[in-house]
Amino acid sequence: MAWNWTLPDFRYDASALEPFEQQFLVSSGEILGAVHHVSQPEREQLRIELLSEEAIQTSAIEVEILDRLSVQSSLRRHLGRDPDSYPTKPREQGVAEMMVDVYSSFADPVAHETLFRWHRMLLSHDRQLDTIGTYRHHAEAMQIVSDRLDRPTIHFEAPPSARVKPEMERYAAWFNKTGPGVAEPLPALTRAGLSHLYFESIHPFEDGNGRLGRALAEKSLAQNIGQPTLISLAFTIEKERKAYYDQLEQHQKTLDVTEWLVWFAEVVLKAQQVTLDRVGFFISKVHFYDRHKDQLNERQAKAIARMFREGPGGFEGGLSAENYIKITGTSRAAATRDLQDMVEKGALNRTGERRHTRYWLNLDQGIENLS
Structure with missing residues (x-):
């Protein structure tokens, strides 16, 4: 099997992405305009609600169920707000810390330490992992498998550990030179879709690659619009979880990734609409309590x-x-x-x-x- 990392560069039909790119910019403006209707204290609460939903759903994609109230309590603490009395748990505290770091450092370039920091935040509670906060280094192949142990189906095989660091050097260089205002800028959805697939194809960590890859996609989108997106990307992907994994598997075996980029673009646009709905719901909630207080x-x-x-x-x-x-x-x-x-x-x-x-x-x- 020729995995994509054994082949030359990705290729895609840029014209197929153009209408999605235009709609993304329009919807981004709508979201920003909607959020400006909310007062500053309420905006802080909205940010906590949207970030907590993303934290919960990016973990749910990996079949990990988090305590919502613990996530929100951790987010309040990491955002510098007065925490409530609800106890924070290590798993929830870690993903909340990572989400805040992704949000607050969106403009920074990607470096090894960026990813190591996120990995430590996300998985420092996991005592079963040999390597936390650094790339995998085990000698055996990194494979995504299913079915029987004696006759497994290999869905994907990542580069051997010895190749991970140089591959990630190339990844970081590509990510940093394709952002807005730099050497080889790419449109927002194209760059985010490629950044996610590219990262997942290297699979540089022993665990947590999916969550980190989605964080990188959100960082990429934020850089292209010049501020944190707060879009419900993980929430929307979780609703289409099977298609998501099918698309990743299919496009880790080919370099023509047009179909993946179109699918990913459609998901981002759906995520933007979910965010608009959630902002509208939050505003309605504020109005409701104004009408019915006491x-x-x-x-x-x-x-x-x-x-x-x-x-x-x-x-x-x-x-x-x-x-x-x-x-x-x-x-x-x-x-x-x-x-x-x-x-x-x-x-x-x-x-x-x-x-x-x-x-x-x-x-x-x-x-x-x-x-």
Whole structure:
């Protein structure tokens, strides 16, 4: 099998990427404009929510489940905000620290130490790894395999460890010379897509390559627009996880990567729309609490906060009386009164009858309401 790292340079059809590149710039402006509608203190909270979602989803792609509240508490601490009383855990603290570093140092060039630092942040809790904060050096081949141990399917084989450092020298040089305003600038989506595939093809670390590769793609996008993107890239990739791995596997065996770049560009544009939706939802949440502050009792406030944590999609199928009872620990009679009271105050909308009755947050249109 001829893996892509044994062959000459990548090639692709730049004209196929042009409409995606144009839309990316338009959508980037829309996101920046939407965020400016939020006050500075609220912008800090929005940043924590978006960063925590990315931290959770980039780990979920690797089938690692994180504690959301611990991630958010760690983010507050690393961003210099007053941490809450929720305990931070080593795994969550590490990924939060890395996300903040990616965010705050987006303009810096890529160097070995950049990646070593991220790797230490991400995996310092893992006592099973032989090498943390440096490239792999084991003699055996680095392979992505599945199926039976005695008859494995080899999906990819990375360069041998002895080649990793020189390959990463070339990678860093390529990354740094293709950014905006330098020797060989590339359009935003093209550069980010190539940077991710290129990094994954070297697979320089014993573990954590996927998370670091996605961080590099976000760093690349941020450099091209001149500020941190905060787009929901990992969230969107996680929703298309199988296609993501299929695309990586396919294009680690060929140098014509047009199909990969188109797929990646489509994912980034979807991620931008998810971000716009999330910003709109956050603005609606601020307006909701402005309208209903001091109107909700303790049980109602707890249930509303739980509904907001579900995100723009809300509870699947809507909030039921049974959900409300479980969240608040109250009686059915009190739940009925509380829910009816919130409908009358305009905090909730109600659909259905009897056991099919469901409740939904009554939100304004977020970004649309500001235009």
